[in-house]
Amino acid sequence: MYFHGTSDNLNITFKLLPPIITNKLSEKGRNRNLNKVFFTKDINSAKIYSHKAVKQFGGNPIIFRVIPMSEIIIINNNPGTSVFCADWAFLEPVENIS
Numbered sequence: 408m409y410f411h412g413t414s415d416n417l418n419i420t421f422k423l424l425p426p427i428i429t430n431k432l433s434e435k436g437r438n439r440n441l442n443k444v445f446f447t448k449d450i451n452s453a454k455i456y457s458h459k460a461v462k463q464f465g466g467n468p469i470i471f472r473v474i475p476m477s478e479i480i481i482i483n484n485n486p487g488t489s490v491f492c493a494d495w496a497f498l499e500p501v502e503n504i505s
Contacts, residue, residue: 409446409473409491412457416466423496443492446473452488471498
């Protein structure tokens with residue numbers, strides 16, 4: 408199971424698209440892989456990213472379950488800090504968090 412943390416202010420509902428399409432990026436200075444979406448196996452990492460997104464975009468933190476719709480690329484598969492990417496994904500809300 409994969410997760411993605413973000414802000415509900417970004418109006419993401421059922422599809423996660425890459426920054427090259429959405430023009431939304433919470434990692435300032437990132438200029439690579441703008442055609443990819445990122446996710447993790449670790450819900451706590453997703454929570455951290457959701458709070459970062461809220462700090463930048465406002466709103467409330469939200470966690471989605473990710474269903475990748477292309478090849479999954481492993482960036483880091485270490486438990487607690489895993490990072491994966493794909494071209495895009497379907498999403499399913501997991502929880503709103505504080």
